[in-house]
Structures are given as structure tokens and as C-alpha cells.
Amino acid sequence: MVKFMEFQRVSKKAKWMWRVTRIIFMLIVILPLCLVPLFFDAMPIFYFVSIPVLLLYIICALIIYPYLEYIQWAYLITNDRIEIKKGIFFRTHNIIPIGRIQHVNVYQGPIARMFGLSRVEIHTAGCVFHIEGVDNETANEIGEKLRNLVGIKLDSKKA
Amino acid sequence: MNSIDRTRTHISTVVHKTINAVWTTIVFIVAMFLSVFSNEYEDDIPMEFNIQFSLILVLILIAVILLAVGTILLIAFLQWRNTYFSADESGITVEKGVMYKRKLVMPFEKINTVDIGINIFQRIIGTCTLKINSGAASETGEVDNADMKLYFKLEDGQRIRDFILARNIENNHDEAKVCDEDNNCGEAFKAGFGDFFLYGLTQSKLVNLLVSVIGIFSFIIGITGADYFISAAENLHIERYVMYLSIFKIICFLIIGWFVLYIISTVFSVAVSFIHYFNFTVRRTKDSIAIEYGLINLKKYTLPVRNIHAVITSQSFLQQLLGLCSVTAVSVGYGNEKNETALLFPLVKMKKLNEILGEYLPEYTIEDNYVPRVKKALPWKIATSVIRWVILGLAVCIPVTMIFGSSYLYSFWMFALLVPIGVFKGIMRYKNSRIGYSEKTINVMRGCLSRSITHIKMESIQSVTTHGSVIYRKYGLADYTVDYFSAEVDTSGLSEEHLEKIAEIVEKSEI
Numbered sequence: 001m002v003k004f005m006e007f008q009r010v011s012k013k014a015k016w017m018w019r020v021t022r023i024i025f026m027l028i029v030i031l032p033l034c035l036v037p038l039f040f041d042a043m044p045i046f047y048f049v050s051i052p053v054l055l056l057y058i059i060c061a062l063i064i065y066p067y068l069e070y071i072q073w074a075y076l077i078t079n080d081r082i083e084i085k086k087g088i089f090f091r092t093h094n095i096i097p098i099g100r101i102q103h104v105n106v107y108q109g110p111i112a113r114m115f116g117l118s119r120v121e122i123h124t125a126g127c128v129f130h131i132e133g134v135d136n137e138t139a140n141e142i143g144e145k146l147r148n149l150v151g152i153k154l155d156s157k158k159a
Numbered sequence: 160m161n162s163i164d165r166t167r168t169h170i171s172t173v174v175h176k177t178i179n180a181v182w183t184t185i186v187f188i189v190a191m192f193l194s195v196f197s198n199e200y201e202d203d204i205p206m207e208f209n210i211q212f213s214l215i216l217v218l219i220l221i222a223v224i225l226l227a228v229g230t231i232l233l234i235a236f237l238q239w240r241n242t243y244f245s246a247d248e249s250g251i252t253v254e255k256g257v258m259y260k261r262k263l264v265m266p267f268e269k270i271n272t273v274d275i276g277i278n279i280f281q282r283i284i285g286t287c288t289l290k291i292n293s294g295a296a297s298e299t300g301e302v303d304n305a306d307m308k309l310y311f312k313l314e315d316g317q318r319i320r321d322f323i324l325a326r327n328i329e330n331n332h333d334e335a336k337v338c339d340e341d342n343n344c345g346e347a348f349k350a351g352f353g354d355f356f357l358y359g360l361t362q363s364k365l366v367n368l369l370v371s372v373i374g375i376f377s378f379i380i381g382i383t384g385a386d387y388f389i390s391a392a393e394n395l396h397i398e399r400y401v402m403y404l405s406i407f408k409i410i411c412f413l414i415i416g417w418f419v420l421y422i423i424s425t426v427f428s429v430a431v432s433f434i435h436y437f438n439f440t441v442r443r444t445k446d447s448i449a450i451e452y453g454l455i456n457l458k459k460y461t462l463p464v465r466n467i468h469a470v471i472t473s474q475s476f477l478q479q480l481l482g483l484c485s486v487t488a489v490s491v492g493y494g495n496e497k498n499e500t501a502l503l504f505p506l507v508k509m510k511k512l513n514e515i516l517g518e519y520l521p522e523y524t525i526e527d528n529y530v531p532r533v534k535k536a537l538p539w540k541i542a543t544s545v546i547r548w549v550i551l552g553l554a555v556c557i558p559v560t561m562i563f564g565s566s567y568l569y570s571f572w573m574f575a576l577l578v579p580i581g582v583f584k585g586i587m588r589y590k591n592s593r594i595g596y597s598e599k600t601i602n603v604m605r606g607c608l609s610r611s612i613t614h615i616k617m618e619s620i621q622s623v624t625t626h627g628s629v630i631y632r633k634y635g636l637a638d639y640t641v642d643y644f645s646a647e648v649d650t651s652g653l654s655e656e657h658l659e660k661i662a663e664i665v666e667k668s669e670i
Contacts, residue, residue, distance in 0.1 A: 091628075
């Protein structure tokens, strides 16, 4: 259930979604890069570099970052605007007036589907904004609410 | 005239499409063959064999090029045969496609700009390029490139353009008249030779020249191989000259070299400006701006005022000192392609800018309502600038020291020059990062030595964003990004408090 007019966090399950995404990235990209020296009889210094890199990635990307991201991610929907705050080290704060919204999509990727989560995409004429990691029910509620608010704005403009 | 019958475009379309497709392909094929060609000579292989091998390579090259050109020509011809244009009271229709047929229908009210371009080839044969932009956004929210680019006879292109503009204005219930052929639609702004001389003189061009020189150099090395230059450098014993020249002579040499390059680039810039913007004319009808210029490639385009979402005043460093600026318009659907800029006024005095805008674009008179700078941002700007230049200096000094084996003293001097440059640039970036807003417009200033000020109507703004590192934010500082239709502008090192105030004004403004 979405509480409008106050900042909301994303779903707690989003932490696990981010972890799974990064594990996949680690298996495809990071792990092969760190293991390449093994196949080329690399100097020991490579092992002193690649193993700490791998451990650092595991600690940061899988343990620390998801927790921090969950704390930092927040969104607010009022009758006049949407605000989105995100980022760990580099923080971003978006403000989108309701009257500027062109349309709203609810998108669900394969990993998000595993956790029953969705992403709300808010399209303006200039850009697209995302609210990630919300429950399916919440995402649909947000989409419906935004469409109603945009409709109210358009009607008041015509009047 | 209530409609334009279904008609094909001009046959020169085949030539245009072929040249566009073939040009880069031929350059790539030739460059590839030349690099293979230059590396094929082995010392222990007899010369007769090398000559035979070269002849075979040349014949293969010619055959490949002819095959490529022939295929592209055939495809272009088939595409032209299957492309039709028509227009009626509701909109324009373009049918195209050989195997997969496509019919594009565009209502008049969705058309943003109509542009006629005439290059030197088209002047000879009496044709033109008609570009119709709708400013349609893709699924990602970004604006696509020009929707339609068609080649017609000049008179047909002008007839179609006038037909569209007349309907485009009618459908928006505006009372306006399109300029007639005698251009009786108000006093025109014309730029003279003096304007373009100053424009070319004050443009920031040294970077472009250096990039061009490096680009040409890289291309030549790519074809001939680096070995040629390395052996030439070894033969000239360049490292001896570097080691034995005094620091003073090196600095003098660099300064003289910089001046020579600057003079060459200035002459080139003035010549290009004159040719590119020859007979630059701006006219205002009731609801649109008509712009025309060009000596070799003639360009004529019309921007409906309602589609102009921002006006950008740009100043190079010299232009700032002389109190001059150039003005461009940001219009949805125009300006997305390479070399396509909606230049409104090439060079005007800053003091007279509002007077000129008041006559041609009164919707955009500029207010000097900048918020005070944040002093805390100055050390940040200087520090980040110095760090960038130090990293650049290290990236240059270390390889130079390793290659030439020169004394570390030279590296130190090179390094020591870059720190003051970094400080100067940091101060300039602080000075040229500002924001100002009122109920009607927002002005975003950004830049370092050159600066630009984007003046945006509040109703054109789609969103406002602040961003910055955690430490940056602790000092109450933030970087701002303002999205407006198909573009965005950002500036940095400002107080966070303005985000809320700007958002409130944007919410109240109507689209």
C-alpha cells in the first residue's frame, strides 16, 4: 500500500534483487577477469591484485551496497510532483511535475519477476525516470495514481 | 491548391544516397588496402614479385570498389522507384520501401520545422533537399533525427514547403502569413561581412585545429605505418635537440608555435564563417522565424516560435572580453543532426541583445536575475580543475621522460605550468556557473573559458535534478540539471536551496 505525500522506501526484497543481478555480473565479467592470470602463468603480483579485487567486489557489491542503496532510495508522490532520491556516494534528487508526465509504464525484468518486484517508468518529453524495486501491487498502484493525477491536471487546464 | 498529388522525388536522390553510403565505405576499403600494401614488402623477396603482388592488390581493390558502388547504386535506384510523396488537407504521406513497404503519415500540426537546403551540386542541377522534422520522441523519451529527408526540384520543394507551412499555421489557429517570394513580411535582420569577420575571429578554434591535425596525423600513420615516423625521428636525432635546448628556448618555441597555429586557424575560421553564413538573414512573421544563409550550401528553414523552447547565448573567451555573443534557438526536431544548428544571430553586442530579441523574439527577453554565487564552491572548482590538469601532466610527462630519457627537470617545468592553468580554469568555471530564475524563464550559465547561457521558458521545463557527491552535499552544494523537451543543460557548484523554489514555479507554469 502506497502512502502518498510522504517519502517511501522501495521494497526490502529489492536488496536481494540487486544482489542476484550483481552475482550474475560477477560470474560473467569479474570472475573471468580475475582468473585470466591463472591461464597465462602470470606473476604472483597478479594474484595479489585480482583476489583482493574479487573480495572487495563481493563485500561491497553484495553486502554493503544493497543495504546502503535501500536506505538511500526514496520516492515521494504528491498531487503536484514526483520526487526521486537515490545514489550512495553520488546522490541524485529528481523533481518531476505531474503536469509534465507523458505516460507511465510498469516494467518487470526476469530477475525482478523472481522477487515479485517491478520498475515504474515515468516518461516526460525530455527524459525517463525510474522507481526501481517496488512490489508489483505497489507499482500498479503508483501507475494508476499517476495516470489519475495527470488526468486531473489536464482537466483543470482545459477548464 | 488543396493537395499535392502522389509524386516521386527527384532522380538525383539516387546519387545522394549512393554518395552518402559509398563515401565512408570507399575510404575504409582504400585505407585497409594501403595499410596491407605498405607492409607487404619483405626485404628478402625479389622486386618483380613485389610489383606483381601490388598490381594484383590494386586490381582486387578496384573490383571490390566497383562491386560495392554497383550494389549500392542498384539499391538506391530501387528505393527511389518505390518512394512517393503526397499531401492533402490532413497531412503529408510518404510511402517507401522495396521489400518491406512503409507508409508514414504525419498530420500538419505535428510538424515542427521545414527546412530547405541547397548544396553546390544541387544549385547546378536546380534541385534542393527538403527536411521535415516532427520532433517525435522515441520510447526512451529522446527525440529522433529528422523524420524525412527528400530531394525535389527547387520549385517543387519550395511549393511543398509553403503548402506545409500554410497548413501548419492554419491547424494551430494562428493568424499568420508566410513570407511571400518578395519576402514582404517585416524588417529582416541581416548579418554583414564585418559580423562574420568578428565571428570567425572570436570563435574558439584552436582546439578544433589541434584535433584536426592529430586526426590527419593519425590517419597518415595508420596508412604508412608508425615505423616510418619512428625511423625519421631517429634519423633526425630529435632527443638531442630536446636535451640541449634551454628551457627558455623551448618555451619561446612553444609560444611562437601557438601563435602561428592561432593565426592559421583564425584565417581558416573567418573564411569558413563567411562561406557558411553568407547573406545570413532572419525574418519574423507573426508566428515563426525564417532563417536563410549560405554561399555554397544554401539553407532556408523556418522555426515556429511555439516550438522554440530555449534560446542559447554563447560566448568564447574573446567574445566575453569584447562584449559580444552569438544566439541559437533550441527547437524540437531541429538541430539533432550533425552540422545542424538553428543559429538566430551570429554575433550581437550583449548590451543590445535584449533590444534585438525584443524585436524578433519578445517571448525570450533576458532577465538578469542570477542568484548569488556560493563562495564555498570556489575551492572545489579549483581543486577539481588542478587535479585534472595534474593527471594530464603526469600522463604526458611520464612517457616523455621514458622515451627521451630527458632530465626530470623538464617534466617538473611542464608540470609546474599546468598547476596555474588548472587554478585559472577552476576560477573561470566558478565564475561561469550560475543559475537565475523568475516566473517566466530560467537562465542556466555554464562554461569555463567559453560560456553559454541557456534561457528556457518555465513551461518548457520537464524536470529538475540536483546531484553531487556526499561530501559536496555536506557543504550545501549541488550540481543542477534542467531537462527541457529534447535537451538538457547543467551547471555546477550552486546552493541546494534553489531546487525547491524552481520546482514550485515549474509546477505552476502551464504547458
